[in-house]
Amino acid sequence: MKETVSVFMDESGKNKNEISLIGSVVVPNNFYCSKSVMELNDKLKREEISFHLTDYKKSQLKDYLNLFDLFVSNENLLRFNVVAFKRGRFSNHMLKGKIDDMVYSKIPERSIYGSLRGYSSFTEVEANIYIEYATDYEKRGLDKLIKNQLNIHSLYRYDHFKVVKAKLIYKNTEIGLEFTDACLGVLRNIIENRDVKTTSSSKVSRTLIYKKQLVYELINRHRNFFEHIDLFELDDKGLLERIDMRKYINLFQSKYLKEKELYGEVAEVYGDSKYHVKRKPRKIPYRQ
Template sequence: MIYNIYFDEANKIDQPGKANSYYGAYGGSEQTMTDITQTIQRMYEELGTKSELHFREYNHDQHLKKYFKVLHYIINQDVNINILIVNNTEAHSIAEQLNLTMMELRNLFYIKIPERLFYGVTRHLHGQLDVNIQIDRNDEYDALGLHSKIKEQMNAHSVYRSKRYKIASVVSEESHESIPLQIIDTFMGIVVFLMEQSYMADSNTTLIKSDLVYRFLSEGGNVERFIKQIKLYSWNGNENLSELSVGNYISQFMVYKARYDVSEIAKLQAIMLKNPGLLAKEYRNLMEYPNTLTRMLLGYKDEVEGRGRNYLLFQ
């Protein structure tokens, strides 16, 4: 059996104004990953889209259906996502104590963090396995010789812990050529969005992202699947990692978003009662929404008319 792992990061330890940096690993059998990739490619063809998935770049809800369908599909597959959150303040403090430059500290973290993440993803594996690791292309990784170091350390872990997997390869890949790398990027983006409570910012982009995340999580059993399949670990300067519950961050978001939506839906309902039979564009103008929030307006309208928020996303 062959098992594939994909690695990506969000924020950096030395990035100004960032309290945390995030590192994610996404794993599944080669057959599962192949099936996922082929299914998503078919979705893209049906939707007539070729653009990549990147949560950071999701700033217009014209792509709502694409992101929603992919996220809904992925969370219902047999995959594991581990995310490690590093407290940047603690990292900076340790660097000062040891008289390390931030570049030296980053170099050390780039070796240790992927190792901890990959071990977390592989520790449940049993039987003889070849593991392939794909990393989003980064010149810093190449300069560090990260690939060979990860391979050596992970194979040492396997032998020491009497596991039967072997790291067969560690390679860099361009994200535009890898749907799984785009998937870990997007799920990490959602986790960062929830943890940092970015949804409280007052901007149209925030509303667009919030609408996507709320629709995705509120569909079926997606909240339960999200909590089950996405594990968060925090490093705060201690040897042992602390496990965090992503459910706490989801609950805070869902409550906040529901309150906002109740107010907006009530406003739309009053407008529709006063002005029946208008086009969606006319209702959007009366709500004073920009064009980038058209799908959010349509979701509210479907809810007012009893079809449910995600009605159009399944048509």
């Protein structure tokens, strides 16, 4: 008996001073090829919808909620594995010029392997891997490297999976990749939990308020999914330490509610939202 899965890998954060996240989502093909997912995929290809949290606008709220509602409604079928690290941690090493070589030869494979291993003890799994295209990935032959590494690991550890293909694909061509990108963006906002008020100008960032509102709503809708993200931090010894997402989530929600009370959340959500945030008078000007 065989099962085919699609694996989507993406990266968030390349600045040496920020948290870098490399994550992968595994989705069974019998779900990914369903009518509802393919309809959303067609809308993506027709450019009727787009997902990139860096450029998030409040008008996109419903699209993001629909995306997560669709995928996470089958959360028992999904596996989301993320490795977090800081490039700056290696900046004093004698081989600091090799940081990117180390990152891309090790961490993507660790992220995807964590998603595939133990997927099934009784079923052989064939995996197709899709990685968002980047010039650096192409130069490094990352797709070929990952396929080779994972198949070697599967044989060495007697796992029950085989990577059939791994390929680089452009953004807005697979909704599974956009879902992975959105998951990483939400995860980054939860972990960083930035202040909506900037210390330099003492103004509130309207954009960040909208993002945090989205994240808050997604947590309320799909708390179990976010609490069970397999998040690992790369330590100084090259080991992966599991991180409890519940602590990050509780801190994020507590801070968001406090900020909403202090600054008056004015970002309106669409009318059918179960978690509608009512308009309050704002107390300080917003940064455009």
